Amino acid sequence: MSFRGIWHFSFHVADLDRSVDFxxxxxGMKLIxxxxxxxxxxxxxxxxxxxxxxxxxLAMPERSKDAVSTHDLELVEYxxxxxxxxxxxxxxPGTAHLAFAVSDIDVExxxxxxxGVRFVSPPNLIAFGVNKGGSTCYFLDPDGITLELVQPPTx
Numbered sequence: 532m533s534f535r536g537i538w539h540f541s542f543h544v545a546d547l548d549r550s551v552d553f554x555x556x557x558x559g560m561k562l563i564x565x566x567x568x569x570x571x572x573x574x575x576x577x578x579x580x581x582x583x584x585x586x587x588x589l590a591m592p593e594r595s596k597d598a599v600s601t602h603d604l605e606l607v608e609y610x611x612x613x614x615x616x617x618x619x620x621x622x623x624p625g626t627a628h629l630a631f632a633v634s635d636i637d638v639e640x641x642x643x644x645x646x647g648v649r650f651v652s653p654p655n656l657i658a659f660g661v662n663k664g665g666s667t668c669y670f671l672d673p674d675g676i677t678l679e680l681v682q683p684p685t686x
Contacts, residue, residue: 536599539588540629544674545616547585547608553673554604557643558631560589563602569610583611604629619675621651628669628677636666636682643670651677657684 544550554560569583577584588602619626633639636654644650651669664684669677 538600539602539605540627541605541607542629542672542674542676543607543609544672544676545608546673547587547606549673550606550608551587551589554589554606557646557648558678559592560604561592562587563590564588579609579612581611582609584609616674619677621669621677626677628679630667630679630681633680633682636668636680639680640668654680654682 542550551562551565555562565585565587567583567585569581573584574580574582576582585608587606589604589606590602594603621628640650640654649671651671654666654668657663657665657667662681662684666682667679669679672678
């Protein structure tokens, strides 16, 4: 096999500008690049004739210099075709979440919660498994995509 690493993770969003603001201001990611893709290559790639996408690429501020790409998260807004949003349910097959490691989950929970970010629950002590002793909680981005804060256990 010739797989070398993760290039990026991607979320499809309803409003690219709103999502870029959320991920940069609330999560602390850096905006690396924006682009519009409305060409034959993009239509062939995504399988929609006359596809028109707005894209932003973001990275965590302290990412490895050895990473295989310049970004960690790609946000995609489909301008064409434009379809209505899904009702996202965490338990539904095909949905995903992205977990962010934090050094102090209580500080981040308080900060984000005070800014109006929606949480599924407050931080929970991890009681079982390989991360026993850490803490975690789920929160939602502006499109209802599940994100996670994880404070790893002391090893």
